[in-house]
Amino acid sequence: MIVDLNLKDKHAIVIGGGTEGVRKVNALLGQGCRITVISNRFNKYLRDQEKAGKIETVKATLKDASILDGYDSPFLVLASTDDRELNRKLCQKGREKGAFVYSVDDPPYSDFSYASVINIEGVMQVAISTSGKSPIMARQVRIRAERILRRVIKKSDIENARLQEFARNAAKPKLKTVEQRKEFLYSILYDRRIQNLIKEDKMEGAKSATLELLQEWVKKSK
Template sequence: MLIVDLHLKGNLVIVVGSGNEGMKKVSSLLTQDCEILVISSNSNPQIEKYTKQRKIKFKKIKLNDASFLSKYKPYLVMATTTDKALNRKIVEKARKMKSYAYASDDPEISDFSHPSVINIADTVQIGISTGGSSPAMARKIKIKTESFLKKNISSEDIYQIKLQKFARFEAKQVLSTQLDRKKFLYGVMNDKRVKGLLKEGKYKMAQGRVKKMLKELT
């Protein structure tokens, strides 16, 4: 098994089913900047809330087979109904459409396993996976480690991640080689002035410091 970070930005992801498994998948997708469509025969208060907030779209249909998928061009389809046979049909249909497919109740037919994810400030995502062998144990390990990670990944770390993204973009405009950009980014990460500003929550000033450091190199 190879754990990868799948980039879903701008792509359509269809979640079939609105039960507990379906809502877990929707929650994990909300930070991915993708188009989320939930298809189910039933709604629930959480779906109505997300729909009202325009975070997702919802289509209510009676689920008898997988033919409904033909109307769409999804990048990823996640089947989370309580009907295992239907989930398999949905996966098979998605594959015929050249979409990635996942069934919450059958890791063997899925293109990937869905890890138990620890989300920290919508910036750091840590996946815990057993490769589909035991989702229950993945959740148990998540519970055991989540509080530790949230205590040890500070707000300064979160700011530094955001600043590194900013610094990388700025560096690409003026530094021609990957080696030069790498050295610059490590310089930003280890700069005492930057560290002090981030510790005080002065992110805008830290951005200014990055620009100054970059200017000194050019």
């Protein structure tokens, strides 16, 4: 089962600043979470991320799980060192603190596996997973699938997704039931005026037209 976690304002700890650690940091960037990287050394990329205020780094000797003692209730603990036994100890400590844990290249000991993700403008994500059986094959299939999906998913699809978020937030306080809100959101997709504005890249106009449509739905619901 693939789950898209909401990491906003959560705390994620990555242990290890090598290649795998950098990959885990990259996967977390843009998720709106606090990222702490614990390692005995940091490459230029991680230092640059720290200078940009995107991560915090803690220099420590990676010898045992006590490096996590100073952290209360992390949401994620990603053990990315090259020592499997240490990674497992870190995961055990993370579980004791109530975190979801991941041990690199050790699916049986992890709470989840990493899917190979196609990310289109930060709006649509398509994940391909082998449930940890073969990350290499997941990546190979993702590369082939991405070429196709980037042709299939158009700019109007991305803008419609953004408009749907705007419309859903506007509708929540005005339309009482989930079913009403669902029908309203579907109606946007079939509203010729709104869809033409999206195709013409007039998103402010599309938002205004969406609010007008919402008012019509509010009147009908009374």
